[in-house]
Amino acid sequence: MNTGIRAGDFLVAGLALVLVGWSYVHFWHSEPAASLEVWVDGARHASLPLIESRTLAIEGVLGASRIELAPGRARFLASPCESKRCVHTGWIDQGGMVAACLPNRVSLHVQGRDRRYDAINL
């Protein structure tokens, strides 16, 4: 049996290399902000992808907070609190960033797919 390297070996090796490159791009290169966790009163309420733009209402202890999702970011549009600190926080767009309406006990937490930061000093 001939054990030398044949053209077929090169083909397989070539295909493998292409596959490695494709796997790297496909699996490792993630968006900075992939999803949004919504917490209500100390419990995880929803995990939403930050892919398309939409607004939705989250029922908190005081009433509904309106939030806006967009590709890679999210924010409070309105909340039934007095100070509107949640709305003033503006867009949050990196893994670890938080916006919260504490009176309504609703908080938004961006989850970076690569989790670049374990916490953000605010």
Place this chain on the structure above:
Amino acid sequence: MTAEIRKRLYLLPVLIAVLLAACQPAEPPLIERRFIALGTIIDISLYGIDAERADPVLAAIERDFHRLHHDWHAWEESRLTTLNTTLQQGKRAPVPAGLAAVLEQARGLNRSSGGLFEPAIGGLMALWGFHGNDLPGKVPEADAIAAWLAERPRMNDLELEGGHARSTNPRLQLDLGAFAKGVAVDRAIDRLRDAGIGNAIVNAGGDLRAIGARERPWRIGIRHPRAPGVLASIETQGDESIFTSGDYERYFEAEGKRYHHIIDPRNGYPARGTASLTVIHSEAAVADAAATALFVAGDAWPQTAADMGIERVMRVRPDGTVELSPAMAERIRFETDIEPEVTLRGLP
């Protein structure tokens, strides 16, 4: 040749399987708990421990935070407001041992900060309207601030002895706002360590203490005080607390001017000249008090840092320029597209 290729093609599925297996990372053993206490979101992350062992400790920590919230609340009915009322009546007030230890620690930090960290400032904070869940809308009358300054209460006016406290200044009103989070975070870390947990972050609304590491060092982003996103990052080493005081945390605007909640006890007005100030120190309580004191110190922060034993400091000025202590410069990494203008300031 074609037959040869066909013969070797069986290798392809094997390669694909190996590659796909490599792309599927093992689930990191990260446990996270989140709850609301002390007017902020508390996030606890643990690495390398199973949920069964973590759950009872996390439950105990959550109970601690809620208890401190009720004991130390600066304006809702709490042990602290009861103590304040009794002190203002000129009476001797009983102080539980736990609170007495905290007040002693606060007094020590008040001294080392030259009075810039001032827990006796409660009356002034109330005057500014920062004792409420809603933001104030107007600046207090100058006369009212002058009256507070004329009798300026200080931690030295508080006598602590034999489980009792007395105040020699009727204006003294304790407010642990610049300190409570730090103390609570330290207690949480103590509980984790007692349970044999060595890799954790206890994060109280962005101010945190990190011990150990995950499969890499814990990586902390520091918020940009004037733009969305992260200004810089720090990888923690061993056991470190990172605390930031910023003028963007609680503020209101009146006649186009920003009035924030970090009040200078020397003149009664929000401290000017700093947008955010970040410190690293092993103890969270010290880091908490120091972040406030150095913010108030303004341009003179290197002296206050030296007095308080803080080596790592970053100050962001309102114009976006950055000052770093030499020891902080070794640790900080800027994450913005354009690196800010940085000045190194040595400690005396």
